[in-house]
Amino acid sequence: MISNKSRIREFLNLEAHESHLAGFLIAPVIIAVFGILIMPLLFSLFVSFTDTRSVLPNSYHFVGLAEYIKAIKNEDFRFSLVITVIFVVVTNFCKLVFGTLVALALKERFKGRSIARSLIIIPWATPLIVTGIIWKWMFNNHVGVINFLLTKLGIVNHYIDILSNRYSALPAIILTDMWQGTPFFIILILAGLQTIPDDLYEAAGIDGATSIQKFFNVTLPLVRFPMFVAIILGSIFSINQFDLAFIMTRGGPINYTRLLTLYDWTQAFKNLNIAYASAVSYLILLLSFAIAVIYIIFVQKSEA
C-alpha cells in the first residue's frame, strides 16, 4: 500500500515521466472530443456513398460518388450555394468595416466609455433564436417598429413586407446577423488597438500625417492579425448559420434566403434523403475546411 502510494507520487513528480503525465491529462479531452465525434463523422461519410433514404435501414447499397454528383448538378443546391457565398462575404465584410469604426471610437477617451464597452457585448451573448425572434418582430409588416419608423421618417409611404420580398429578405437577415456578430469583431479589434503604443501616433503626428494616413499606415498594419482572426472565425460561423434564416424566413421567399445548412437540414429531416443530405453536409464541410486550412497556415507562419 505504502509502496503503491510512493510510486504514484514518484510518477507524478519525475520529469522523465512528463509525457506520461501529459498523456494522462489530455486523455479525457481527446477521448471526449474525438471519441464522440469521429465515429459519427466517419459513419456519415460512409452513408454519403450509399443511396439510403432511411434513418435505420436494413442494408446499405453502395453507389460511390453518385449522391455528390447529384448535388453538384442540382439547381436548388447551386442556388443555395450562391446565397450562402453572398451571405458569408457580405456579412463578414460589413462586420469588419462597422466593427473597426466602432472599435476606433471605443478606443478614444470619453465619458461613459466603460459603460458603452460593456453594452456592446450583450448582443453577442443573446441566443441566436431570440435574436431572430426579436428582429422578425421588428420587421413585422403590420405593426413592426421598423416599418413604423420608416413611414414616420417619410422614407417609405406604406408598410412593406421586408421578410417576404426576395430582394430585401437576405439583406434583412444580414443586418440581423451583423447586430449579433459585430460585437465579436469589435472585441478582437479593440483588443488589438489597445496594444498600439501612443508614441507611434505622436511620431506620425510630428511627421505631419493626417488622421486618415495615421489609420492606414500606423493602425491598420498593427491590427491586421486580430482582424484576420475575426474574419476567419466569423466566416466559419456564418457558413454554419442556420438559426436566423430558420426562424425569420424558413428559407423563403422562393428560396432566396435558403442557406446551404437550411437546404441540407430540410433534405435530411423533412424529405429523409439521408444519403443525399450526408453528401451535401460533406460539401459544406469541405468549404469550412478550406477556410480553416488558410487560418492554420497563417497562424503557424505568424508564430514562426
Add this chain to the structure above:
Amino acid sequence: MKRDLGKIFKRILLYLWVGCFLTFFMFPFYWILNTSLQGKDALFQKNLNFIPHPFTLVNYIPLFTNKELNIIRALLNSLRVAFITAIICVILGSLAAYAFTRLRFKGSRIWFILLLVTEMLPPISFLIPFFIFYSRFHLLNTWYGLVIGYVAWLLPIATWILYGYFKTIPKDLEDSGRIDGCSRVGSLIRLVLPVSTPGLISAGIVVFMFSMGEFIFAVTTMSQMKAHTLPIEITIFVGKFALDYGAMSATAVLTLISPVILVLLLQKYLIEGLTKGAVKE
C-alpha cells in the same frame, strides 16, 4: 483657435457616432421589453407606444402559471444541460490546457491543432449521424444526450480559452512551488488554478452561453415536449400562437435574462479570456 474648433467638432462627431451605434445595439432589447409589458390591444394600434402603456405583466404571468405552455420545464432543462456541460468542460479543459502549456510531449502541437480543427467542422455534418446513433442507443429526448453532444462540441473552445490564459501565468510561480515540494498536479491545483480564476470563469461562461442558446442539435434530437429546451420552446410558441406577440416577447425576455446577466457581471474576465489568444503582445 481654429485648432480648438476642430477639436470640438471631432468631439461632437465622436459622441454622435457613439450614440448611433449604441442605439443600434440596444434598441432591439428595449423594444422586446417594451412589447412584453403591453397588452394585446396596445400592440395592434397603428400608433406604437414607445413607453409601455398601459403597463401590464399579463404576458408574463401565464408563463409561470399555465402548465400547458411548458416554458418553466424548458427553462429548467436548458439550465441543467448548460450547467453540467460547463462544469465538465472547465474541469477537463483545464487539465488538458495545463498539459499543452506546461509539459513537453510528443504530438502536443498536432493534438492541439486537431482540437481546433474540430471546432471548424460544420455542426450540420454531425447532425445526421448523431441522429442515427442517438436513435440506435436510445439517447433521443434525454438530457444526457444533449450533454454528450455539447461537451464534444464545446470542450475544444474551453481548452483553447484556458490555454490562452495559462500561457500568461509565469512559470516562476510553479518553479517556486516545486522547490517547496509540490508535485506537478499539486502545483496545478494549488498554484495555477487559483490565479487563473478569470480564465476558468470565462471558459465556463462561454460554454454555458453556447449551450443555453444552441438550437439545431436540440431541435433535431429532443422532439418530445418533456425534453424541450428553451430555444425549441420559443420557436414552437411562435408557430402555435402566431398572433400572441405579447407572450412571445415575454418568453424572449425570459430566455435572454440569464446569459445577459452573466455576461454583464463577468465581462472583464470574458474579454480577457477571449482576446488573449487572438492578440499578440
